[in-house]
């Protein structure tokens with residue numbers, strides 16, 4: 111039982127394993143870039159969220175600034191109530207408008223934020239005005255056919 | 262006819278009682294294992310030795326299999342994705358399948374058949390040749406000296422093996438996707454990074470691999486310790502280790518997935 | 525070596541010990557004692573419960589009835605820690621040696637020392653070499669158990685059993701499967717080690733002639749009971765039919781050749797009733 115070579119191998123093994131974990135976290139995962147250490151929640155309602163999912167990205171000018179943390183139906187207005195967790199580093203004016211967008215024709219859906227011009231900034235727990243709903247493909251096609259028929 | 266069904270019921274009853282008996286023994290065994298773990302941690306070189314046997318010696322099969330699984334994912338994934346014009350998302354597909362599922366599960370299955378069966382065989386043979394009894398007669402607890410280090414060696418090795426498997430898989434997917442097929446390298450990595458969340462995907466995968474490591478190691482040491490001390494008993498115990506480990510991994514994977522990745 | 529019955533309390537003392545594996549009763553009231561300094565042989569046919577007896581004395585099995593006392597303590601009253609403390613002062617040679625196959629000869633003998641003492645490696649080394657020298661295998665330290673012959677393996681196991689200078693050494697069939705020369709060597713070693721360590725030894729065997737040379741007292745076990753006992757001279761002179769059968773290796777006698785069963789005629793005809 112030569113303990114020194116054995117220890118060396120085990121050390122090497124642990125090192126390779128740790129490197130693999132690091133690779134998965136930093137290169138494969140988003141620990142390096144989009145690590146929202148501290149976030150603040152913002153509410154927004156939509157008439158229709160289409161296929162938006164919890165954990166979908168929230169982007170502003172194409173940059174990821176947060177994630178959707180919760181989606182539920184507001185029983186009083188029958189609108190979708192969406193909670194987004196935004197990165198503390200990014201502050202938005204109170205009159206920011208949220209809309210549900212799709213990356214590509216069939217890609218995933220995300221929330222886009224268009225910053226307004228208000229001097230006051232949003233605070234954790236604030237709500238945004240009713241957002242612009244998702245484009246529902248069926249409705250779009252239906253409208254298109256209807257318009258065509260009307261012509 | 263009547264007699265046969267009575268004897269069937271009797272046999273069924275006997276095997277149920279036997280199963281409960283084993284379950285009780287397994288529980289007592291587990292408690293003892295935990296109680297004696299402190300003692301075996303004080304002599305770390307025993308555990309390090311077992312990390313060598315279950316971890317280092319499994320490295321080659323894990324690396325090679327990971328690479329191949331990643332390459333297959335690359336080929337199949339690209340084939341499907343490009344039909345929808347989203348070949349760029351190949352990195353996402355490869356990385357998510359590996360970190361969430363294939364890494365922990367396939368590495369766990371390989372670990373069970375490579376290291377788990379070896380542990381069962383070793384403990385079973387020590388039992389068959391009365392080495393465990395001899396140790397006990399020398400006032401050295403076989404659970405502290407033989408079982409606990411093998412258990413912890415497996416538990417520690419498993420997450421590393423799963424991470425190495427996933428990493429090699431991503432490399433394999435990259436090799437096929439980027440190097441051979443020509444998917445844009447920038448899109449491959451950046452889409453992957455945007456879609457794979459550290460806590461949600463990577464960390465949950467690691468948690469899965471730890472759970473699988475505990476399950477497989479526990480099954481392996483228990484089957485060895487509990488085996489009938491004959492050549493046939495050991496060989497049956499090895500088979501049981503591999504089969505029960507595979508079932509345990511797949512069942513636990515389902516349970517964990519349904520907790521971790523909802524919504 | 526004299527042993528007068530009025531000497532102080534015996535090291536090992538069994539009183540009316542019963543034991544059964546499940547339903548199957550193996551020992552049915554054993555009385556037996558081993559005095560300090562003695563080498564005692566327990567003889568009996570295969571399956572008569574000799575190994576079981578040793579495991580009762582080692583505390584690996586518990587008597588279902590009766591009392592097993594070793595060094596003054598009743599084993600059934602000992603907790604795990606006390607039992608382990610007692611076992612550190614016992615050495616046991618298993619029937620097939622039970623050497624640790626993943627360690628060298630040296631590490632096997634060093635095992636009890638490393639587990640139970642904090643001796644520095646140099647001291648361990650000296651002790652191991654002394655024990656190996658005592659069994660004549662000082663040069664074999666680097667070999668693996670698989671590379672040893674049966675006799676050598678038995679001697680290594682012996683060195684390991686006495687590594688901690690025990691007060692009681694138990695041997696389970698130390699002569700089985702040995703050639704006549706190794707057999708004599710091992711026999712002499714058992715006596716020498718016992719006297720050198722001032723220990724007591726229990727020798728389970730069915731090799732009558734070799735053991736009569738080296739032991740102080742003999743017990744014969746049959747069907748779970750002690751059927752005869754005495755000093756070697758008494759045994760040689762005995763007219764007891766059981767002892768006679770054993771000493772002269774007769775095939776049939778009080779020790780039956782057959783495992784208990786219904787008569788064969790009945791078994792063969794039974795199916796056609």
Ligand SMILES: Nc1ncnc2c1ncn2[C@@H]1O[C@H](COP(=O)(O)OP(=O)(O)O)[C@@H](O)[C@H]1O
Nearest residue numbers: 545548550568569570571572573574575576577
């Ligand atoms: N673990 C066990 N379970 C059930 N029966 C056993 C067990 N060990 C031994 N026996 C039975 O007990 C009897 C005595 O065994 P043992 O003490 O090993 O005999 P010996 O050493 O004298 O040859 C044998 O008939 C054997 O079949």
Ligand SMILES: [Mg+2]
Nearest residue numbers: 574575619696
């Ligand atoms: Mg025996």
